[in-house]
Amino acid sequence: MRSRVLAIAGVTWTEAVRGRLWLVPVLAAAGLLLAGPRLQSVDDTGALKLAVVSVQVVIGFVVTLFAVLVGASQLRRDLDGRLGLTLFSKPLGPGRYLLGRWTGVLAIMGGATLIIALAGAVLLAWRFGGLPEVRATATAVRWDAVTAVGETLPDRDRRSSGMLSGAPGDGIRWHFSGLPTGRDLEVLVKVAVQGPDPLDPVRSCLAEITASPTAAGTPIVLALQPGSPYGGATRHRPAVPGKVLMAHRDAFHRDLTNDYCRLLLPAAAIGADGRAVLGLTRLESTTSMLVTHDAMQIGVDGGGFLANLLRGALVTLASAGLLTAWTLLLASLANLGVTLLGGLTLFFAGSALWTIQDTLDYERPSQVLTRLLVLCRDAMPNFDRFSISAELAAGHAVPWSVVGQAWLYYGTYSVIFLSLAWFALRRREL
Amino acid sequence: MSDQPVLKTVQLTKTYTDFWGRARVTALDHLDLEVRPGEVFGLLGPNGSGKTTTIKLLLGLIRPTRGDAFVFGQDPHDRKVKQRIGYLPEETYLYKFLTADETLTFFGRIFKLPSDVIRKRSDELIALVGLQHARRRRLGEYSKGMARRLGLAQALINDPDLVVLDEPTSGLDPIGSAEVKDLIVELKRRGKTVLLCSHLLADVESVCDRIAIMHQGVLRECGRVDDLLRDDQRLNIELDRPDEATIAAVKAAAGASLLGVAPPRERLEARFRRIIAAAQPTSGAKNPVEKR
Numbered sequence: 001m002r003s004r005v006l007a008i009a010g011v012t013w014t015e016a017v018r019g020r021l022w023l024v025p026v027l028a029a030a031g032l033l034l035a036g037p038r039l040q041s042v043d044d045t046g047a048l049k050l051a052v053v054s055v056q057v058v059i060g061f062v063v064t065l066f067a068v069l070v071g072a073s074q075l076r077r078d079l080d081g082r083l084g085l086t087l088f089s090k091p092l093g094p095g096r097y098l099l100g101r102w103t104g105v106l107a108i109m110g111g112a113t114l115i116i117a118l119a120g121a122v123l124l125a126w127r128f129g130g131l132p133e134v135r136a137t138a139t140a141v142r143w144d145a146v147t148a149v150g151e152t153l154p155d156r157d158r159r160s161s162g163m164l165s166g167a168p169g170d171g172i173r174w175h176f177s178g179l180p181t182g183r184d185l186e187v188l189v190k191v192a193v194q195g196p197d198p199l200d201p202v203r204s205c206l207a208e209i210t211a212s213p214t215a216a217g218t219p220i221v222l223a224l225q226p227g228s229p230y231g232g233a234t235r236h237r238p239a240v241p242g243k244v245l246m247a248h249r250d251a252f253h254r255d256l257t258n259d260y261c262r263l264l265l266p267a268a269a270i271g272a273d274g275r276a277v278l279g280l281t282r283l284e285s286t287t288s289m290l291v292t293h294d295a296m297q298i299g300v301d302g303g304g305f306l307a308n309l310l311r312g313a314l315v316t317l318a319s320a321g322l323l324t325a326w327t328l329l330l331a332s333l334a335n336l337g338v339t340l341l342g343g344l345t346l347f348f349a350g351s352a353l354w355t356i357q358d359t360l361d362y363e364r365p366s367q368v369l370t371r372l373l374v375l376c377r378d379a380m381p382n383f384d385r386f387s388i389s390a391e392l393a394a395g396h397a398v399p400w401s402v403v404g405q406a407w408l409y410y411g412t413y414s415v416i417f418l419s420l421a422w423f424a425l426r427r428r429e430l
Numbered sequence: 431m432s433d434q435p436v437l438k439t440v441q442l443t444k445t446y447t448d449f450w451g452r453a454r455v456t457a458l459d460h461l462d463l464e465v466r467p468g469e470v471f472g473l474l475g476p477n478g479s480g481k482t483t484t485i486k487l488l489l490g491l492i493r494p495t496r497g498d499a500f501v502f503g504q505d506p507h508d509r510k511v512k513q514r515i516g517y518l519p520e521e522t523y524l525y526k527f528l529t530a531d532e533t534l535t536f537f538g539r540i541f542k543l544p545s546d547v548i549r550k551r552s553d554e555l556i557a558l559v560g561l562q563h564a565r566r567r568r569l570g571e572y573s574k575g576m577a578r579r580l581g582l583a584q585a586l587i588n589d590p591d592l593v594v595l596d597e598p599t600s601g602l603d604p605i606g607s608a609e610v611k612d613l614i615v616e617l618k619r620r621g622k623t624v625l626l627c628s629h630l631l632a633d634v635e636s637v638c639d640r641i642a643i644m645h646q647g648v649l650r651e652c653g654r655v656d657d658l659l660r661d662d663q664r665l666n667i668e669l670d671r672p673d674e675a676t677i678a679a680v681k682a683a684a685g686a687s688l689l690g691v692a693p694p695r696e697r698l699e700a701r702f703r704r705i706i707a708a709a710q711p712t713s714g715a716k717n718p719v720e721k722r
Binding site for chain 1: 486489490491492493509510512513515517519521523524525527528532536537539540541542568581584594
């Protein structure tokens with residue numbers, strides 16, 4: 001089976017190369033390198049984010065273009081140009097043919113991704129003097145609230161957020177496990193701070209961050225990392241030794257390098273079993289804190305930027321594979337015009353499922369329309385399910401688990417579409 | 431050799447329908463046919479007589495409306511059956527961006543042939559169809575005749591037991607046509623079964639053992655070429671350099687039944703081949719420049 005699939009994939013690749021399709025990613029990469037230095041933002045951090053997003057957007061654009069155009073046009077040419085007569089008179093079934101075309105297109109998209117990703121890495125290294133930092137993070141397995149009098153209130157309701165207000169001294173304890181031992185790590189923490197006057201622009205709260213291997217252990221007060229974007233003195237308040245001045249950071253602040261207060265977690269604060277308990281204690285009564293379950297995270301090595309960019313590209317490839325399978329299905333049934341229209345329609349609809357959700361939430365449509373919209377929302381593939389460019393721009397690593405989830409999610413659709421295409425092609429008379 | 435027919439159709443009928451499933455045209459109507467092993471069988475008929483439809487049904491490319499088709503006693507859709515068939519379609523449909531070598535390698539891989547076998551057969555077939563000078567050129571640069579030759583080579587890459595040739599001489603010059611006919615004879619000599627589909631009657635007559643004549647999807651006549659063309663009412667007498675007296679004697683003996691006396695005519699194809707062969711600088715060399 002493999003040999004026939006690879007033969008078709010090989011012919012798909014050869015046609016793309018000899019049809020000078022490689023010019024598309026090369027020109028896109030050149031465009032990126034030319035336009036990249038001109039990307040402007042309010043500061044260098046913004047410009048870096050913009051550049052990272054641009055690289056991902058260019059990869060996404062080229063890959064989507066290939067996904068919609070390449071496989072479907074080749075399949076239509078085989079059927080309309082009657083090459084199918086020669087092909088299918090051989091021991092080549094429609095299943096292997098489709099799988100070969102799909103694999104070939106995926107290989108083409110992989111090659112294009114590699115070219116653009118390398119150009120992107122060159123751009124970032126050239127413009128910003130190095131590749132951006134990428135962090136993987138560990139979140140707590142559970143958390144407890146601690147009252148001002150020291151009483152621990154376990155989170156039995158598995159809440160995602162909690163409010164600290166009133167008398168100072170209350171806080172949260174996060175329980176971590178599975179941490180790497182024997183070396184120092186980095187703690188990343190952010191909270192939403194609400195001052196007494198909602199219009200007061202100065203919203204910060206003094207807090208203490210501690211860590212210990214167990215809940216009963218002696219807590220170690222954590223010190224700020226030298227590169228922490230905030231936590232020490234501000235224009236309005238001096239630094240307090242051993243304490244952290246938590247600035248207001250809400251859900252929109254996701255950049256691990258620039259939006260989180262960063263503290264050193266010494267190896268001594270991590271148990272031999274990889275467990276650690278981290279505590280945040282609010283030290284002021286004038287402000288309240290809205291703390292989420294993932295407000296406290298521990299940064300672990302996320303690997304190099306290029307490796308993460310390529311893993312992100314694998315996620316993009318998974319969604320492009322879905323689109324390829326969809327257009328192969330359409331091409332098995334209809335002409336090239338309908339196929340291209342259908343391919344783009346699914347892509348745009350699947351990229352805007354949030355609008356369906358908004359309609360359901362705010363527009364109060366009729367019952368019939370509601371059912372239809374719910375069906376669309378639930379059945380249609382969501383191309384924004386894994387927002388890789390936003391994650392990478394925020395310095396988040398793209399772990400293999402996300403790549404696996406993406407391939408499982410988009411792969412399921414691909415299998416369904418390819419199966420339907422196989423059925424259509426099998427029924428088709430040449 | 432097994433007596434089992436290589437090809438067999440039983441009441442094979444194909445009706446093409448429109449989008450709504452309504453019958454549009456019956457391309458093939460209750461065809462009963464048998465082709466035996468080692469036979470060169472000709473399928474004759476004017477355009478639209480159902481020849482290509484018959485071939486498509488036998489190759490499993492379309493499904494019959496009624497009746498059955500068997501190839502090597504099996505369903506034509508069976509992959510093992512297709513492994514033993516070589517097919518040259520009516521027009522040469524190949525990838526224009528591949529070279530001759532790559533085309534044969536591609537089809538060899540579709541047949542899952544080992545690489546060394548593919549290489550060996552490619553060399554043999556490219557030499558056989560006379561494309562050595564153009565084996566590394568892309569098909570997009572080929573003339574129609576060259577593409578046809580390569581089409582023939584791809585049909586033989588798997589050393590098939592059954593070769594189905596749909597208008598194999600279409601687009602070929604007289605020399606190419608004659609070579610194809612020689613090739614068919616060679617295939618027969620090697621025990622292969624050949625199904626030849628053509629409306630060039632002279633081609634079919636010269637190479638086929640049996641023929642079937644079809645018209646409007648119906649089998650009109652089927653049998654051995656010699657039997658079908660034999661005219662028991664007439665007799666040809668050939669004499670070697672007769673003198674006037676001998677001719678007069680024959681005329682006198684034949685009397686009123688004599689239809690004509692004339693020297694035999696050489697066939698144009700034989701004459702053409704002889705002239706071209708004499709003009710070739712070295713025997714067997716192909717002209718590398720072909721008209722597009």
